[in-house]
Amino acid sequence: MIQLHQVSFAYQDLSVLERASFRLERGEFGFLVGDSGAGKTTLLKLLYRELAPTEGSLSVLGQSLADLTSSTLPFFRRKIGVVFQDWKLVETKTVEQNLAIPQKLIGTKHRILRENVNNLLHQMGLVHHKDALPTKISSNEKQRLAIARAIINSPLLLLADQPTETLDPELTLEMLSLFDALNFQGATVLVATSDPELPEKFIRAKNASPKRVFKLKDGCITT
Numbered sequence: 436m437i438q439l440h441q442v443s444f445a446y447q448d449l450s451v452l453e454r455a456s457f458r459l460e461r462g463e464f465g466f467l468v469g470d471s472g473a474g475k476t477t478l479l480k481l482l483y484r485e486l487a488p489t490e491g492s493l494s495v496l497g498q499s500l501a502d503l504t505s506s507t508l509p510f511f512r513r514k515i516g517v518v519f520q521d522w523k524l525v526e527t528k529t530v531e532q533n534l535a536i537p538q539k540l541i542g543t544k545h546r547i548l549r550e551n552v553n554n555l556l557h558q559m560g561l562v563h564h565k566d567a568l569p570t571k572i573s574s575n576e577k578q579r580l581a582i583a584r585a586i587i588n589s590p591l592l593l594l595a596d597q598p599t600e601t602l603d604p605e606l607t608l609e610m611l612s613l614f615d616a617l618n619f620q621g622a623t624v625l626v627a628t629s630d631p632e633l634p635e636k637f638i639r640a641k642n643a644s645p646k647r648v649f650k651l652k653d654g655c656i657t658t
Contacts, residue, residue: 593624
């Protein structure tokens with residue numbers, strides 16, 4: 436599902452990844468743990484092909500990312516849900532409209548789109564803000580909206596960059612439980628976090644099944 440082999444990446448003279456390798460199988464749930472600035476966001480950008488490695492090979496969803504073209508990239512990304520660290524909400528559209536965007540991109544019928552949007556608005560506690568612009572809701576609510584938008588299409592792969600950073604402990608466990616449910620339905624999940632205790636906290640609190648943990652430090656990945 437996800438395979439990195441000897442992947443390196445640098446921003447000009449700043450090396451971020453150095454011959455990093457790891458493999459996450461289809462249907463697995465993994466945590467990518469590393470300090471702030473360790474390269475977690477960069478690694479996720481490589482996985483959804485916003486960036487390309489300076490060397491090494493990546494394969495995601497059975498697709499070699501080096502083979503993607505400008506015409507095939509959008510179709511590849513439709514299979515992936517991404518929770519961005521900076522949310523990437525469309526500030527000129529309401530909460531409800533932001534949540535509908537992924538459904539419109541895949542051509543979901545209007546009736547089903549409305550049902551899916553309404554269900555997630557209620558599940559995320561955002562229904563009372565459905566007509567508000569993102570600039571008018573809190574950071575906590577923006578995070579919940581970003582998570583809802585990432586999972587609404589039931590992606591084959593979910594990549595989440597610090598998805599619980601602005602959430603309190605109770606809501607953190609609730610959101611991770613949503614990811615776990617998505618994983619139970621067959622999705623592969625990779626959550627990046629700077630909290631090294633988060634995987635164990637979640638497993639212990641929710642009696643969840645064991646998760647893979649990948650540690651990113653000094654440009655390398657260990658398990």
